[in-house]
Amino acid sequence: MTEPSAQAVAPKASTNHLGQPLAAYRGVTSTLCSGCGHDAITNQIIKACYELDVESHRVAKLSGIGCSSKTTAYFLGQSHGFNSVHGRMAAVATGVHLANRTLLNIGVSGDGDTASIGLGQFLHMIRRNVRICYLIENNGVYGLTKGQFSATADKGSVQKKGTENEMMPIDCCALAIEMGCRFVARSFSGDMKQLLTLIKAGLNHPGTAMIDVVSPCVTFNNHEGSTKSYKFAKEHEEQLHDIGFVPPHEQITAEYAEGTTKTIELPDGAKIVLKKLHRDYDPADRNNALKLLADARDQRLFLTGLIYHQDGTYPDLVEQKNLVEEPLATLSESKVRPPREVLQKIMESLK
């Protein structure tokens, strides 16, 4: 395929390459609290799918239970969505991935849903490399049940009522790296540019892509004493790098000059471009990524960017299972019911 010219690929102002307006990627109106970080993430998912020319019918939106999990109704209204049960979306997504390998799975979960009740399934999903772009909308608090701590709440973080969290938080990024996740990112719901880039790259990742997005809860966790408030996040954020994502049909622009950028090529030809800010960061170095996360935690810094990424293809669960190209869901009877002779042969062996 020849490289399309910039002119040919530039979408019209109001539609993408599929001729779809941005509005076609919206869902129903959000019922979350006004100013919720989750809505900002929803907007970036909408924008990412619009800009990537995603065909809505190819998407399965999957979620567990919680404020974050409700958001799958607020984007991609023309996609099938499944708001499943608390902490079990990872397993449900595994089944969806197996039943129809052609689907683009977008999982939205929260910190309670992923790191508390659903931690086991989350880790096993990563271990199996289920193809999904898995977003954790992380506010360190249970919103829907009004303000209890989740397992990602920082030690010393104070609840609205004044109770202090005495336990160490679970770092989903570090765990994901441990489990062999090959795309691990962290972002902040207020950082639209970075988030959009990471979501676009995550959607193109051929396996489990995990993005932990700190998303302050304006109602229960945005006060003095909270370590996941807007104020805290803004003051303590440290960006690893400036990120650009280039879909396969776009060229890398001159903005990312050689010498200061690192280009990561995804298997479908898309590219992630990392612009290094003040350190020589290599996201392919697993040990370094883990150390960085540990250091950041000690310094109470909140590290954002593509923390860990492994190039090259690694089989997702469907490939590990050596499945036929056609979705299992729609295989015809002749493909799933062995012939009469096979049964006769088996019966013969039992006589």
Add this chain to the structure above:
Amino acid sequence: MLDIKRIYWIYQSIFVTFKSPNPSKSFMPQTTLTQPSGTAVQAPSRVNDIVIQIATSNGSGSQSANAILLRSIFQMGVPVSGKNIFPSNIQGLPTWYTIRANKDGWTARRKEIDLLVAMNIESVQDDIRELRPGGMLVLNSELKSFLNRNDIQAHIVPFNELVVQACPEVKLRKLVTNMIYVGVVGYLLSLELEEMTQAIEKQFKSKPKAAELNRSAATLGYNWASEHLVNTRTCTIERMERKQEKILIDGNMAAALGYLYGGVTVVGWYPITPSSSVCENLIDLLGKYRHDPQTGKATYAVVQGEDEIASMGFVTGAGWAGARSMTATSGPGISLMAEIAGLSYFAEIPVVITDVQRMGPSTGLPTRTCQGDIMKAYFLSHGDCKHILLIPGSVEEAYEFAIEALNLAERFQTLVFLMSDLDLGMNNWMADPFKFPSKPLDRGKVLTEKDLERVKFFERYRDVDGDGIPYRTLPGTKHPLAAYFTRGTGHTPAATYSEKPENWQDNMDRLTRKFNTARQLVPQPIIEKASDGDVGILAYGSSDMAVKESLAQLEAEAGLKVGYMRIRALPVNGEVRNYIASHRVTYVVEQNRDAQMASILRMEYPDLAPKISSILHYDGMPLDARTVTQAILQSEKPK
């Protein structure tokens, strides 16, 4: 070799069915170790009616030996079953294998044991106590000090000496010892050597060396017994002609075959006794028969989950996306699956759970059978949940209902249970060869892109046809009308969010309508035996064989013409109501303490509650006919 020629030939004249023409000659006090003088005593023999119990310890490798005995009898045309009573243990604890051969086809458990092979020091005292008077004992000579009865025939066999001859390799001797008792039992029962040899070859078909070793050990046992033991022909097996060829299979393999032929595509599971072999067998079958011939790629996916919650999540996600999905588990696993089961019910997602029922939680009796999950499965999960249960009463039905479970799950877009149990699932039963399915796969009400283009209307939870079953679309369907959002509770017919009371109540009423539609489409009850209208039995599942035998006993022994209807699924319909209504009393026979099916029937038909009585069996052992017969005679005796 005279010193090992030890025969206890003990007889007690009070035992009537075991009568020697000349008892005084054959009586040998057990303390005397000399061999009996004179000719062998001929006792009237029971032909093709025997229960053999083999007591070994777990991990001693007796399984293949027992299978060979079972198969030898099977090959001689005699109806037979084999039951493994085993501990939750890999090595060392007592384990028993019971074979029942019966010319009339009664192969449920029978408590009375005719021939005991006692190999295990741990259980030998109890084992010998349980042998029927006049029964035959094959006792390892190492255990002879435990022999404390003089009303049985004891055959002491020096297994440890014989195995040295049979097997030069020390580490194989434990296994080979088992084949020696196969030979001894074969001699005592007059099994045909040719059939025994064939059974050995079948068992070890891929291992000719092992086959040869085992064959020679069995022959050694047979020959030793023929030279050293007096065959009283107390019980013998004689060849029978079969009208139709039969197969020998356990219920878990039968269910696995059903899922194979039901076109299962996604399987999620977590190992748990006694269900594991459903998925293990299925994995073997899928591996052999479900790869695309051109590409070699799989038309199925099996994933072992990290627990039963995950397994249930896999199959529910897969069912939502359009796969025919199944998981298999047992009671504790059902508990873990309960939450997602509710989601499947309310979000209306096809999925099948195979429940191979066992006794309760944790350790202790996980390896014993029961029907204790009926109530739990029927109402599993939160809110007003009611599920379809298919309850196979035979291995044939385990196969057929597995296929049907996948069909009904997609037809009704809901969770369907296949309710097996340990006795049916893990034990060997004789059956007619399974038939190729007569119906195509039922994929239910799924609207494709073409359908949507034609009907130009889609609301996920709208009851368009009046049967309570809505239409669905699958993710990936390219049509503007196709997408919908799935939630557990709170939706309108168009699957939009709603907390309005009327929306929810309408939805609940539609689910009831759907459930009522299922009453006519699930496997219908069968009247297995007509009654004279007085006493009827309702039973289900693995109780079937024992109940049928009990009916024959009741008629032969007490002249009672008791009827029998077998429930094959829940929910029940009017046929069951009519059955209860048309009898003075109906006994519901079930293998649980709390009369779970009877309770469900009383809920269904409160006006008939006084006519419903219960016969309950819940000691962990498979149900036997005598238990049912005694219970009915007790209740029905003239007052």
